[in-house]
Amino acid sequence: GAGVSQSPRYKVAKRGQDVALRCDPISGHVSLFWYQQALGQGPEFLTYFQNEAQLDKSGLPSDRFFAERPEGSVSTLKIQRTQQEDSAVYLCASSPIGGFSNQPQHFGDGTRLSIL
Amino acid sequence: AQSVSQHNHHVILSEAASLELGCNYSYGGTVNLFWYVQYPGQHLQLLLKYFSGDPLVKGIKGFEAEFIKSKFSFNLRKPSVQWSDTAEYFCAVNIENAGNMLTFGGGTRLMVKP
Numbered sequence: 001g002a003g004v005s006q007s008p009r010y011k012v013a014k015r016g017q018d019v020a021l022r023c024d025p026i027s028g029h030v031s032l033f034w035y036q037q038a039l040g041q042g043p044e045f046l047t048y049f050q051n052e053a054q055l056d057k058s059g060l061p062s063d064r065f066f067a068e069r070p071e072g073s074v075s076t077l078k079i080q081r082t083q084q085e086d087s088a089v090y091l092c093a094s095s096p097i098g099g100f101s102n103q104p105q106h107f108g109d110g111t112r113l114s115i116l
Numbered sequence: 117a118q119s120v121s122q123h124n125h126h127v128i129l130s131e132a133a134s135l136e137l138g139c140n141y142s143y144g145g146t147v148n149l150f151w152y153v154q155y156p157g158q159h160l161q162l163l164l165k166y167f168s169g170d171p172l173v174k175g176i177k178g179f180e181a182e183f184i185k186s187k188f189s190f191n192l193r194k195p196s197v198q199w200s201d202t203a204e205y206f207c208a209v210n211i212e213n214a215g216n217m218l219t220f221g222g223g224t225r226l227m228v229k230p
Contacts, residue, residue, distance in 0.1 A: 003159070004159075031216060033216070033217065035218075035220075040222075040223075041222055041223070042120075042122075042206050042208075042220030042221050042222045042223050043160075043206070043218075043220045044220070045217035045218065045219070048215070048216055048217055056215055056216075056217065059217070091160070093160075102148040102165075102167040102210065102212070103216075104150065104162045104165055105162075105218065106162075107152075107159045107160040107161075108159055109158075110159070
């Protein structure tokens with residue numbers, strides 16, 4: 001079946017603009033994660049949803065970052081008033097069952113965000 | 117906070133050479149351990165995982181990893197690499213019962229020369 005789908009694949013924005021990144025997880029997957037991957041580094045956790053509930057947002061770097069998953073499927077990561085340090089690849093991952101930390105996560109291709 | 121260290125940032129090998137990529141983590145409790153691979157232009161894919169039981173786990177494409185609790189290590193091995201193994205490899209750790217997020221190492225970029 002289809003994997004995790006992210007759009008857009010590439011996004012260029014001017015500093016100060018707002019951006020919205022979309023993630024469409026594997027159908028039926030309960031858990032959804034967002035990660036930020038800076039150039040040359042490993043992914044870093046941003047936030048976690050179980051269905052529509054945002055259970056962990058401890059990794060969001062500032063209050064400019066906001067994520068939602070209103071119907072428990074598609075999720076949107078929004079970054080307001082973007083800054084150059086927001087430039088990174090934003091990865092979305094999903095896993096089938098909530099509450100079990102030993103489950104592998106399935107990753108999308110990511111959105112490469114460049115802030116000019 | 118937990119952290120994951122991958123010792124080698126870049127590794128270059130010739131085909132048929134043996135591979136070992138190091139991974140150490142800092143948390144002393146129960147952990148779940150993963151290796152992910154990212155082939156050029158593709159998304160992260162699970163290579164293998166350890167939750168419990170036999171500390172030597174086998175994954176896809178001939179890869180294996182050994183969990184050594186006393187050394188807080190989960191090194192990845194392959195006896196004979198192929199050109200198609202050229203990719204970036206990430207070790208990741210999850211702390212049991214402390215949230216579902218993964219903590220990743222910085223990655224090791226492997227280049228296999230034909």
